[in-house]
Amino acid sequence: MAAEDQRYVTIQDLAVGTRVHLSGGRVAEITSNPRDGTWLYVRHVTREGNSEALSSEEDLVFASDVVGIADEGSRG
Amino acid sequence: MRAAVGSAAHGKFTGNLVDVTTGMISREIFVSDEIYKRELEQVFARAWLFIGHESQIPNPGDFFSSRMGEESVLLTRDRQGQIHVFLNTCRHRGMKVCRYDQGNTTIFTCPYHGWGYATDGKLVGVPYFREAYHEKLDRPKWGLVEVAQMENYKGSIWASWDPDAPAFSDYLGGMRVYLDLLLDSRDGREGDAEVLGGIQKWIVPCNWKFAAENFVGDAYHAISHRSVDTVGIAPGGKGRTDDGTTRPKRYAVSFPDLGHGTNTTIQMLENEPYTPIYPNVSELQDYLKREYEERQQRLGNMSRLLGSASTIFPNTSFQPRQPRTLAVWHPHGPTKTEMWRFVFVDREAPEKLKDLVRRYHELSVGPVGMTEQDDMENWVYATSASAGTIARRYPYNYEMGLGGGQPSDFPPGLISDVPSEKNQRGFYGRWAEFMDASGWSDLYPKRVGR
Ligand code: FES
Ligand SMILES: [Fe+2]
Numbered sequence: 001m002a003a004e005d006q007r008y009v010t011i012q013d014l015a016v017g018t019r020v021h022l023s024g025g026r027v028a029e030i031t032s033n034p035r036d037g038t039w040l041y042v043r044h045v046t047r048e049g050n051s052e053a054l055s056s057e058e059d060l061v062f063a064s065d066v067v068g069i070a071d072e073g074s075r076g
Numbered sequence: 077m078r079a080a081v082g083s084a085a086h087g088k089f090t091g092n093l094v095d096v097t098t099g100m101i102s103r104e105i106f107v108s109d110e111i112y113k114r115e116l117e118q119v120f121a122r123a124w125l126f127i128g129h130e131s132q133i134p135n136p137g138d139f140f141s142s143r144m145g146e147e148s149v150l151l152t153r154d155r156q157g158q159i160h161v162f163l164n165t166c167r168h169r170g171m172k173v174c175r176y177d178q179g180n181t182t183i184f185t186c187p188y189h190g191w192g193y194a195t196d197g198k199l200v201g202v203p204y205f206r207e208a209y210h211e212k213l214d215r216p217k218w219g220l221v222e223v224a225q226m227e228n229y230k231g232s233i234w235a236s237w238d239p240d241a242p243a244f245s246d247y248l249g250g251m252r253v254y255l256d257l258l259l260d261s262r263d264g265r266e267g268d269a270e271v272l273g274g275i276q277k278w279i280v281p282c283n284w285k286f287a288a289e290n291f292v293g294d295a296y297h298a299i300s301h302r303s304v305d306t307v308g309i310a311p312g313g314k315g316r317t318d319d320g321t322t323r324p325k326r327y328a329v330s331f332p333d334l335g336h337g338t339n340t341t342i343q344m345l346e347n348e349p350y351t352p353i354y355p356n357v358s359e360l361q362d363y364l365k366r367e368y369e370e371r372q373q374r375l376g377n378m379s380r381l382l383g384s385a386s387t388i389f390p391n392t393s394f395q396p397r398q399p400r401t402l403a404v405w406h407p408h409g410p411t412k413t414e415m416w417r418f419v420f421v422d423r424e425a426p427e428k429l430k431d432l433v434r435r436y437h438e439l440s441v442g443p444v445g446m447t448e449q450d451d452m453e454n455w456v457y458a459t460s461a462s463a464g465t466i467a468r469r470y471p472y473n474y475e476m477g478l479g480g481g482q483p484s485d486f487p488p489g490l491i492s493d494v495p496s497e498k499n500q501r502g503f504y505g506r507w508a509e510f511m512d513a514s515g516w517s518d519l520y521p522k523r524v525g526r
Binding site: 032034036038039041060062063064 | 181182183185190192200201203204
């Protein structure tokens with residue numbers, strides 16, 4: 001699905017573990033959702049060669065920076 | 077007394093609108109807008125104020141919305157378990173960042189533009205921080221505004237906006253032993269109380285000081301409660317309380333240099349045998365008797381001190397016996413007060429006792445409580461009947477027991493064993509000092525006795 005179609009991702013409903021596309025091209029995994037429809041706590045997905053990891057620092061991502069869902073995750 | 081109103085016009089409050097040497101207190105201090113505004117600055121922005129109890133925020137992320145003066149504040153427990161008190165207003169355009177009474181969260185998100193604050197007050201989320209602020213906004217500088225001082229006293233949380241205010245224990249002074257009666261366990265162990273259920277909140281068209289002075293030691297108004305005494309609203313069906321005390325002796329106790337006061341009850345003998353408390357609830361008698369006896373063993377002579385209605389200057393009142401509650405009289409204007417009631421129980425009390433206390437509390441105090449209704453009726457009509465142009469010219473009379481009161485070690489404080497208005501004079505004398513003072517250096521340390 002194109003990013004434009006997901007402009008209104010209902011972010012308060014996203015489960016922990018869900019991966020989201022962020023504006024600027026990065027992907028992040030939700031570590032906690034305060035369910036305020038505004039912020040998500042995430043760890044950024046990093047890639048080195050073929051291997052993937054999560055950033056050690058937690059970051060807050062603003063609703064309008066979430067452009068789409070990358071993967072529903074397994075923990076939600 | 078026809079003094080002009082306002083600081084510039086009348087000079088000092090002490091000895092003028094508030095004359096404790098003659099017992100005359102102007103009605104203006106209960107109804108004037110100008111005095112009220114000054115009171116928010118001089119009294120509420122300086123004094124130690126009650127915020128809540130740690131049992132209301134047991135887990136990281138828990139919060140409780142409280143008030144200091146007219147302003148909303150947040151009592152929080154952060155991710156590390158530390159307790160904080162913050163002004164509930166966004167640093168960007170002032171929106172209230174939390175509009176819930178209590179709850180649990182990882183972030184207080186401002187509904188207006190979305191700034192997000194962690195439960196330790198730090199500004200952690202700024203929308204478009206990179207794109208629009210170019211990462212230049214100094215986020216550490218723009219966290220929630222935290223109180224200047226906070227104290228956790230046996231689980232009760234107090235705060236002051238004034239960095240120069242003395243330590244809470246000095247502010248409380250000799251009143252501490254009476255507050256302990258509310259916060260300590262009935263068996264004499266320290267602390268161990270919890271707030272039961274939610275907080276009752278309601279708005280009454282009266283000046284906040286009517287309630288504070290009633291609790292500071294008005295032992296004179298029993299006639300107001302004659303109907304509830306006659307009906308017998310205590311669980312035992314006799315009178316207003318079932319506290320099992322035989323031959324109690326009553327005292328008005330005050331700390332006029334600090335503004336606090338209490339009516340207290342003491343037992344005549346150190347080893348007075350147990351008289352049933354809530355006598356018609358037989359299944360609780362073993363528990364209540366054991367608790368009573370353990371208290372005697374732990375506290376010795378101090379176990380005789382039972383306590384009654386009390387006020388900690390300015391607007392926190394409590395009743396450590398029956399019903400065991402704390403009230404805060406939050407000002408909304410000279411003739412409008414938001415009243416809050418917290419019910420306290422021993423954390424370890426049987427559920428049956430907690431339930432009994434809750435029902436008794438509802439029947440007795442709070443907006444529908446029969447005893448509180450008597451008091452509110454007096455405060456509401458006294459406020460409106462004092463606001464008129466003519467009425468304001470005539471001071472209230474606080475002459476009872478003028479010049480009386482004796483320093484005492486037990487019960488500790490300045491005492492009178494007959495009804496006296498010395499407690500109220502002490503309260504208003506302190507109030508006037510706050511109104512006159514340029515800062516805490518004028519208020520503490522200070523001479524003792526009035
Ligand atoms: S007022 Fe809070 S973010 Fe603007
Ligand atoms: Fe009363």
